[in-house]
Amino acid sequence: MTPRWILPILAALMAGMSVSAQAATIQITMDNLVISPAEATAKVGDTIDWINKDIFAHTATARNGDWDIAMPPKKTVTSVLKKAGTIEYYCRFHPNMKAKLTVAP
Template identity: 50%
Template sequence: MGSLMKSLPLLSALLWAGAAPAADYHITISGMKFGPPPAGLKVGDVIVWRNDDIFRHTATARDKSFDIDLPPKSEGRMTVSRAGAVDFYCRFHPAMTGKLEVRP
């Protein structure tokens, strides 16, 4: 039993090392454009969408996986739930577009 008790901290450290913590990323809307999407985005990460414009915008996935409403000078948060490429746009200004690349 003593050797098992000595191994538990090492086992816990190994398990913790394999689980990377989620990260927060920011995408800012300014001048009627989405800022660049974050590189290295993965499932479980959080995106904070910030609308610095004087107009209402959305961050809406073409596959309908998210739809964040952003009044002027506001923020909205979402947790990335699946891997793959996701095209997004603003419902009020369809020429505003972007793409997220999400790793598992």
């Protein structure tokens, strides 16, 4: 027979394991033909708000081909990070706009 005190302890341990980490939202802005921040960090599952404050369309195009986000002028586009790694990206329309995103597992 199991002592009565073991069941509440097991229940408390199981409840603690079911709590998951909250995903973050990271904002990356295109303004005056500059990506800010130029280097950002995030985790898999985090959301990126790509904010285009310019009157021009921009993209966030990963050099490794992982993603190609199109941003109309004065709009915000959202994406969720699905893969870890360090990704250099740029704007296809304005190749001098470059940045780096490091995604942890």
